[in-house]
Amino acid sequence: xxxxxxxxxxxxxxxxxxxxxxxxxxxxxxxxxxxxxxxxxxxxxxxxxxxxxxxxxxxxxxxxxxxxxxxxxxxxxxxxxxxxxxxxxxxxxxxxxxxxxxxxxxxxxxxxxxxxxxxxxxxxxxxxxxxxxxxxxxxxxxxxxxxxxxxxxxxxxxxxxxxxxxxxxxxxxxxxxxxxxxxxxxxxxxxxxxxxxxxxxxxxxxxxxxxxxxxxxxxxxxxxxxxxxxxxxxxxxxxxxxxxxxxxxxxxxxxxxxxxxxxxxxxxxxxxxxxxxxxxxxxxxxxxxxxxxxxxxxxxxxxxxxxxxxxxxxxxxxxxxxxxxxxxxxxxxxxxxxxxxxxxxxxxxxxxxxxxxxxxxxxxx
Amino acid sequence: xxxxxxxxxxxxxxxxxxxxxxxxxxxxxxxxxxxxxxxxxxxxxxxxxxxxxxxxxxxxxxxxxxxxxxxxxxxxxxxxxxxxxxxxxxxxxxxxxxxxxxxxxxxxxxxxxxxxxxxxxxxxxxxxxxxxxxxxxxxxxxxxxxxxxxxxxxxxxxxxxxxxxxxxxxxxxxxxxxxxxxxxxxxxxxxxxxxxxxxxxxxxxxxxxxxxxxxxxxxxxxxxxxxxxxxxxxxxxxxxxxxxxxxx
Ligand SMILES: Nc1ncnc2c1ncn2[C@@H]1O[C@H](COP(=O)(O)OP(=O)(O)O)[C@@H](O)[C@H]1O
Ligand SMILES: [Mg+2]
Numbered sequence: 001x002x003x004x005x006x007x008x009x010x011x012x013x014x015x016x017x018x019x020x021x022x023x024x025x026x027x028x029x030x031x032x033x034x035x036x037x038x039x040x041x042x043x044x045x046x047x048x049x050x051x052x053x054x055x056x057x058x059x060x061x062x063x064x065x066x067x068x069x070x071x072x073x074x075x076x077x078x079x080x081x082x083x084x085x086x087x088x089x090x091x092x093x094x095x096x097x098x099x100x101x102x103x104x105x106x107x108x109x110x111x112x113x114x115x116x117x118x119x120x121x122x123x124x125x126x127x128x129x130x131x132x133x134x135x136x137x138x139x140x141x142x143x144x145x146x147x148x149x150x151x152x153x154x155x156x157x158x159x160x161x162x163x164x165x166x167x168x169x170x171x172x173x174x175x176x177x178x179x180x181x182x183x184x185x186x187x188x189x190x191x192x193x194x195x196x197x198x199x200x201x202x203x204x205x206x207x208x209x210x211x212x213x214x215x216x217x218x219x220x221x222x223x224x225x226x227x228x229x230x231x232x233x234x235x236x237x238x239x240x241x242x243x244x245x246x247x248x249x250x251x252x253x254x255x256x257x258x259x260x261x262x263x264x265x266x267x268x269x270x271x272x273x274x275x276x277x278x279x280x281x282x283x284x285x286x287x288x289x290x291x292x293x294x295x296x297x298x299x300x301x302x303x304x305x306x307x308x309x310x311x312x313x314x315x316x317x318x319x320x321x322x323x324x325x326x327x328x329x330x331x332x333x334x335x336x337x338x339x340x341x342x343x344x345x346x347x348x349x350x351x352x353x354x355x356x357x358x359x360x361x362x363x364x365x
Numbered sequence: 366x367x368x369x370x371x372x373x374x375x376x377x378x379x380x381x382x383x384x385x386x387x388x389x390x391x392x393x394x395x396x397x398x399x400x401x402x403x404x405x406x407x408x409x410x411x412x413x414x415x416x417x418x419x420x421x422x423x424x425x426x427x428x429x430x431x432x433x434x435x436x437x438x439x440x441x442x443x444x445x446x447x448x449x450x451x452x453x454x455x456x457x458x459x460x461x462x463x464x465x466x467x468x469x470x471x472x473x474x475x476x477x478x479x480x481x482x483x484x485x486x487x488x489x490x491x492x493x494x495x496x497x498x499x500x501x502x503x504x505x506x507x508x509x510x511x512x513x514x515x516x517x518x519x520x521x522x523x524x525x526x527x528x529x530x531x532x533x534x535x536x537x538x539x540x541x542x543x544x545x546x547x548x549x550x551x552x553x554x555x556x557x558x559x560x561x562x563x564x565x566x567x568x569x570x571x572x573x574x575x576x577x578x579x580x581x582x583x584x585x586x587x588x589x590x591x592x593x594x595x596x597x598x599x600x601x602x603x604x605x606x607x608x609x610x611x612x613x
Contacts, residue, residue, distance in 0.1 A: 277443060278541070359444050
């Protein structure tokens with residue numbers, strides 16, 4: 001009965017229903033896209049770092065797993081010490097620069113050691129770095145920026161010569177000589193990270209112990225479960241950002257539902273009086289209002305999930321380097337957030353409806 | 366007949382149309398209702414004492430503003446009295462909490478209003494079954510059929526109020542009022558918005574409900590012809606019942 005009644009109510013004011021559902025949908029989409037974009041970004045860069053093929057990553061003390069945001073490079077001489085450790089097959093020093101312009105990371109690599117650790121690039125076109133101004137770009141970057149082999153690419157006020165287009169997945173999308181990047185960054189003989197390849201994978205824990213003895217305060221991480229480390233909770237700023245965005249979404253949903261139910265209840269004042277004259281309790285009236293809210297929110301959540309997939313498809317089309325990760329967990333969470341926020345928004349209107357005076361309500365024009 | 370409920374023990378007396386039994390179904394004693402408008406006090410009821418017996422059909426007449434609607438609201442448990450007593454089927458409404466009066470309305474009272482007051486989004490069928498749903502005993506198809514047939518609604522059940530004539534709407538409202546077998550039907554100018562023909566139909570149905578089902582009815586009206594459908598007429602003036610003796 002209540003179900004039939006709320007469906008009729010919702011159909012009775014199609015525009016109000018549409019606007020409310022749309023607002024909830026936008027709320028849900030905002031949550032899903034923000035979370036999907038950040039976790040997509042993280043997962044994607046984690047995958048690329050795993051794709052380097054190293055077993056261990058060494059970073060300066062208290063560096064974040066998000067290498068792009070870590071400063072304070074280490075002396076490159078450490079590489080020599082590391083390569084003398086038992087079971088270490090190769091050590092590749094890499095200097096990172098963050099190109100804030102295109103949100104891209106550039107690796108300054110020592111080609112020989114990088115090759116030894118990663119097993120080498122797969123070239124779609126072109127060849128290795130040869131001159132100091134040479135640059136390699138990966139296929140995804142080349143496709144999205146429409147970059148052709150042999151063209152000039154301007155980064156950090158520096159003209160690079162695109163000499164090779166390589167298969168993506170080797171840590172970054174852009175590679176230049178270590179010495180070139182050191183010079184540009186004023187970081188002579190410095191590296192941001194050392195990638196280490198062990199002679200056998202099962203020697204990794206032993207090597208990590210040895211490095212920790214050698215460099216006590218340095219961050220030493222195995223790359224095997226790197227993706228699990230790359231979560232927003234490991235980057236406090238990002239976690240806060242996500243929470244703020246979710247908070248904004250919830251406030252939007254809360255306000256829209258509040259206003260929608262508030263006006264609905266004023267509009268239906270006389271009907272509430274009728275229900276009361278029939279002996280409907282306060283609980284009965286609260287139940288009607290909250291059921292209707294739940295219906296609107298579920299509609300909004302379903303529409304929001306659809307809208308999220310649509311938006312993500314459009315995003316990916318416009319920005320091919322982006323990854324948006326839509327997980328069932330967050331679809332569910334976004335839906336629940338919308339429903340809970342909506343019910344909170346409807347709480348006051350429902351309470352207001354339940355305690356209307358029946359005689360006054362019946363006299364309402 | 367009417368089922369006794371656990372919450373409000375019923376007098377349980379067998380009732381017959383028109384027959385007076387000793388126990389009134391409704392009784393008021395020195396009933397006062399004073400509205401407060403800012404600093405001004407408006408006494409709408411000034412010491413009303415009446416008795417309504419099971420199976421009676423009582424009309425209330427009186428000039429506009431004399432307190433008829435107020436009295437109906439107070440005896441039906443929609444509004445709280447200022448002082449005095451209202452006994453409905455043995456329950457004193459004036460000492461009851463808001464939620465207890467809600468329960469009492471649900472189980473013992475059926476309201477009919479001048480403006481029909483059907484829910485505009487629901488069809489006739491759901492307007493009627495809504496009352497059964499609120500009543501809490503669920504859908505009773507037998508009772509529903511009896512009521513729908515009696516009020517001649519069987520062909521109009523799928524229609525929304527906006528698709529029904531005034532007379533039809535009031536018949537649906539009447540069905541809604543009696544479908545959960547109330548002890549008393551309180552009708553506030555039920556024909557006030559109807560043309561003569563529809564009025565006669567509705568009044569005829571009220572009389573039929575009273576005669577065939579023994580339904581106790583209190584009806585407010587402006588119209589002496591309408592009032593004549595009842596067994597007796599209570600005349601009100603300035604918040605008082607001035608003459609309750611005229612029996613037809
Ligand atoms: N909510 C209210 N506040 C103040 N005065 C009211 C209210 N309702 C009714 N009254 C007053 O009480 C008196 C009786 O009203 P009412 O019972 O509606 O009369 P009737 O139904 O006989 O026309 C009138 O003087 C009216 O103005
Ligand atoms: Mg009136």
